[in-house]
Amino acid sequence: MTDYLTKSVTKDGMFRAYAMEATGVVSEAQKDHATWPVSSAALGRSLVASLLLSSSVLKGKESMTVKVLGDGPAGGIVVDADANGHVKGYIHNPHVDLPLNSHHKLDVGGAVGKGSLEVMKNQGGDEPYVSNVQLVSGEIGDDFTYYLAQSEQIPSAVGVSVYVNEDGTIGAAGGYLIQVLPGASDDAITQLEKRLKSIPMISELFLSKQKPEDILKLIFGEENIDILQNMPVAFTCDCSKEKFADKIRGIGNKEIQAMIDEDHGAKVICNFCESEYQYSEDDLKALLSKKHNDKKDDEHDA
Numbered sequence: 682m683t684d685y686l687t688k689s690v691t692k693d694g695m696f697r698a699y700a701m702e703a704t705g706v707v708s709e710a711q712k713d714h715a716t717w718p719v720s721s722a723a724l725g726r727s728l729v730a731s732l733l734l735s736s737s738v739l740k741g742k743e744s745m746t747v748k749v750l751g752d753g754p755a756g757g758i759v760v761d762a763d764a765n766g767h768v769k770g771y772i773h774n775p776h777v778d779l780p781l782n783s784h785h786k787l788d789v790g791g792a793v794g795k796g797s798l799e800v801m802k803n804q805g806g807d808e809p810y811v812s813n814v815q816l817v818s819g820e821i822g823d824d825f826t827y828y829l830a831q832s833e834q835i836p837s838a839v840g841v842s843v844y845v846n847e848d849g850t851i852g853a854a855g856g857y858l859i860q861v862l863p864g865a866s867d868d869a870i871t872q873l874e875k876r877l878k879s880i881p882m883i884s885e886l887f888l889s890k891q892k893p894e895d896i897l898k899l900i901f902g903e904e905n906i907d908i909l910q911n912m913p914v915a916f917t918c919d920c921s922k923e924k925f926a927d928k929i930r931g932i933g934n935k936e937i938q939a940m941i942d943e944d945h946g947a948k949v950i951c952n953f954c955e956s957e958y959q960y961s962e963d964d965l966k967a968l969l970s971k972k973h974n975d976k977k978d979d980e981h982d983a
């Protein structure tokens with residue numbers, strides 16, 4: 682599986698356009714979290730949209746955490762993404778089961794519900810930069826489009842789609858993000874809007890073996906775009922037994938002693954990738970003794 686994101690700009694300088702295949706990314710998430718179709722689509726679209734967003738607004742070692750905080754049965758989605766094509770995420774309820782919506786599609790908007798989209802950017806400063814917008818529809822693409830316009834002041838169009846096979850595996854997934862640059866004419870924007878309405882679903886294009894470059898050419902015309910870069914994207918989690926040990930150390934001696942006395946060990950499961958880490962009584966005792974001479978217990982993240 683070769684997932685990648687293609688960055689391009691139109692020759693007239695009016696639009697910056699990204700297209701990405703993420704079938705492997707969403708398949709990995711589906712397997713790790715054993716998601717059912719509606720949850721697969723909701724989490725998958727969030728992974729795709731977050732990768733498109735992080736690739737377009739972050740640089741270098743910056744990263745972001747995106748939270749889709751709706752009141753629907755999905756119960757919240759959390760995604761971490763960076764500027765270099767790495768993403769991981771989870772959905773609170775992996776087993777949402779809803780009938781198809783009125784367009785005969787998986788009801789992602791119904792699963793997500795009403796609420797907000799929160800984006801927390803880690804750009805190297807002391808405090809992350811957090812911004813919130815209301816969810817427009819819970820269908821994810823619209824919500825990210827609205828976020829870009831409101832919070833980043835970048836008029837954009839975000840399209841994301843996930844095709845779930847009959848057996849629950851992922852057939853195809855991907856999306857596009859198009860930013861309107863300052864020189865764009867109203868006429869060109871109207872033309873683009875029409876064009877985006879007329880093209881097939883992105884996941885269908887990937888199902889028929891189109892590549893991200895083909896989608897950009899389909900939208901703008903082959904002669905009108907300059908391809909700038911292809912960047913691999915992947916679902917990856919950087920958790921480890923050591924990182925979770927730091928977290929356990931952070932909860933304090935009393936709690937750790939209770940785990941030793943009552944449970945004779947501990948098990949931690951990573952929210953992002955479902956990896957399991959076992960800590961024996963000896964492992965936990967080592968964390969206890971370190972507490973006294975190691976003040977580095979404020980580290981976090983996994």
Ligand SMILES: [Zn+2]
Pocket residue numbers: 918919920951952953954955956983
């Ligand atoms: Zn993990």
